[in-house]
Amino acid sequence: MPIDARAPYDDSNVFARILRGEIPCRKVYEDAHALAFHDINPQAPDHILVIPKGAYVSWDDFSERGSEAEMAGFVRAVGQVARDAGLVEPGYRLLANVGVNGHQEVPHLHVHIFGGRPLGPMLAR
Structure with missing residues (x-):
């Protein structure tokens, strides 16, 4: 179910729990x-x-409240992960869903990196 991007941070969300080590993940970068x-x-x-x-x-929340170091570190991490995964050539897609209309399902900022095949048009027509 999509969430409101203006909602207060919920520290019980799945990504907060992953960050705390309560839920395992297949980590590729940290x-x-x-x-x-x-x-x-x-x-x-x-x-x-x-x-x-x-x-x-x-x-929106991150760009308003994040420190310069956090923002630079996050953007650099996205690029590093794409390079490490070998996605720069032939290409990849980044997606960050925000709010209800953007169909954001987890109330923690996250960027999806998609690749490995032709991905088609950006939005369904």
Whole structure:
């Protein structure tokens, strides 16, 4: 069920629990600002989630409250994960769902990295 991107941060969400080590994940990258892991329900041959370690609901929340170091670290982590996965060539897609209309399902900012096959048009027509 999509969530409201303006809702207060819920520290019981699945990504907060992964960050605390309460739920396992198939980690591919971690540094001081970000964690990346394989999606448990992949929508493409390569489907990796990258999340900031801070308690941010959405991209809007992160851009308003995140520190410069957190923002730079998160963006660099997304690029590093794509490079490490070998997705730069032939290409990949980034997706960050925000709020109800964006169909955000977990109230913690996350970026999906999709790759491994031609992905078709960006939106269903």
